Amino acid sequence: MSVPEDWARAYARQADADFRAWDIYQQHPKAVSAECHKLLFLQMACEKLCKAHLIRKGSLPTSLQASHGYIAKPLPVIIKQEISLRNRKLKNAAWLARHVAHLSQEIELLNPAVQRAGHRPDNCEYPWESADKVMSPLDHSFAIPRLVVAPAGRTFLKLVRSAIDRNI
Amino acid sequence: MSKDEEAIDLAQRHYEVDIGLTVVIRFTNSPELEQDATEPIKLLEVNEHTIESGVLPIHFGPAPESGIHYPSVIVEVTPEEFDRIRSNELRLPDGWRFPLPIPKSAVAAKP
Numbered sequence: 001m002s003v004p005e006d007w008a009r010a011y012a013r014q015a016d017a018d019f020r021a022w023d024i025y026q027q028h029p030k031a032v033s034a035e036c037h038k039l040l041f042l043q044m045a046c047e048k049l050c051k052a053h054l055i056r057k058g059s060l061p062t063s064l065q066a067s068h069g070y071i072a073k074p075l076p077v078i079i080k081q082e083i084s085l086r087n088r089k090l091k092n093a094a095w096l097a098r099h100v101a102h103l104s105q106e107i108e109l110l111n112p113a114v115q116r117a118g119h120r121p122d123n124c125e126y127p128w129e130s131a132d133k134v135m136s137p138l139d140h141s142f143a144i145p146r147l148v149v150a151p152a153g154r155t156f157l158k159l160v161r162s163a164i165d166r167n168i
Numbered sequence: 169m170s171k172d173e174e175a176i177d178l179a180q181r182h183y184e185v186d187i188g189l190t191v192v193i194r195f196t197n198s199p200e201l202e203q204d205a206t207e208p209i210k211l212l213e214v215n216e217h218t219i220e221s222g223v224l225p226i227h228f229g230p231a232p233e234s235g236i237h238y239p240s241v242i243v244e245v246t247p248e249e250f251d252r253i254r255s256n257e258l259r260l261p262d263g264w265r266f267p268l269p270i271p272k273s274a275v276a277a278k279p
Contacts, residue, residue, distance in 0.1 A: 008227075056227035057241055057261075073221040077213075077244050078228075084181035085234035093185045101217055166229070 007061045011052035012167035018045035019164055036124040036137035039144055043071075043110040043124065046160065050074040052167050071108035075160075076101045082159045082166075090155075099152035100159075106143050171202065171238055175209045178236060179270040188217030189272075190247065195264035208239040210264050214250045222249070225261050 022041035025032045032038050050070045055061055064070065079100045083093050090096070108114050112123035121128035127136045147153045169177065179192040191214040201207050208227065228240045243260065245253065252258040 053226045053228065054224070056229075057225040072219055073224055073244070074226050076218070077226050077242050080182060080185050081228050081240075081242070083185045084178065085231050085236065094187045097186045097188075098217070105219075166231070 004055050004058060008052040008056040009168065011048045011055060011061075012164060015045045015048035015052065015164050016168055018042075018048060019161060023161075034138050035142060035145060036140070039110050039124040039142060042144070042148075043107055045164070046071050046075055046104070046107050047111070049160065049164050049167065050078065053078055068111045068113040069108060071111075072101075072105045075104040075107070078163050079104075079156065079159050082163045096152050096155055099147075099150075100156055103144070103147055103153065103156055106147065110142070110144070169235070169237075171209065174236055174238060175211070176270055178209060178240060179211060180273050182211070182213060183272045186215065186217070188215045190214050190216055191250065192270045192272075194268045194270055195260065196266045196268065197263040198265070201263070205238060208241045210241050210261075211243070211270075212250075212253070212260065212264070212267075213242060213244045214247055215244050216247060218244050218246055220246050220249055223253075223258055223260060 018041045022038060022045060025038040025041065029038075047068070047070060051059075051061075051064045053074060054064060054070065076097065080097060083090055083096065109116065109120050109122065110124045112126045112128075114123075115121050121130065122135070122137075122140055122142070124137050124142070127134050129135070148157055175194045179194065182192065183189050191212075193212045195210040195212060196202050197207060197210075223243050223245070225241045225243050228242070230237050230239055241261075243264075245258075249258060253260060
């Protein structure tokens with residue numbers, strides 16, 4: 001009989017694999033055909049990390065598996081805990097926490113199922129319509145690549161990496 | 169540190185990290201259950217900068233290398249959701265029985 005801990009660790013391992021794929025593509029941009037594919041791995045890694053933390057407290061894996069929109073709320077809390085566990089070594093923690101909230105919302109929006117009531121149909125998987133034109137993720141200029149190369153973004157990625165490691 | 173002291177320490181660390189945090193309330197279960205090392209530290213955190221999503225308990229394992237020897241569960245809510253919890257419109261998880269507010273300490277309030 002499986003227990004929540006088994007499911008949580010399995011989700012964390014998937015998050016680890018997804019994050020490694022993102023990281024490899026970061027290091028070798030030409031290995032991936034488009035930016036949106038790379039972002040897909042980051043979005044999936046963050047979503048599975050968040051679900052691992054939710055499953056440990058009793059959320060049903062079956063109900064979470066096909067559901068989306070589980071990044072913008074839990075990820076800042078997960079990162080806050082990660083900073084807290086090392087805050088005596090991390091400068092500007094409060095400034096970082098503000099950026100994390102914004103990054104988390106943008107990462108959640110990469111999922112096509114999350115559209116903020118139709119206001120943000122842009123996503124990294126499927127084409128969408130905007131101002132009577134069909135837009136493709138292949139041509140879209142996403143905010144995330146710019147945000148993660150800023151100092152707060154680089155620290156955010158390290159903290160996501162560290163939070164995944166803590167769950168495996 | 170005792171479990172009570174670690175709960176206060178964890179809350180203070182969160183206050184230091186997140187300037188949107190206005191209230192932290194620790195909830196305990198029965199004294200007998202709280203003796204169990206696997207019973208988590210339970211913190212309700214009211215954050216001006218978070219988004220509404222109801223009561224979403226997020227579980228963390230112990231981190232002894234960082235001085236936290238107990239698991240913890242964080243429920244973060246907006247001030248409006250906090251009002252709905254107080255008026256029993258929103259329910260906290262089972263076992264969140266006895267509230268104890270943890271104010272921001274003078275040390276944590278420093279810039």
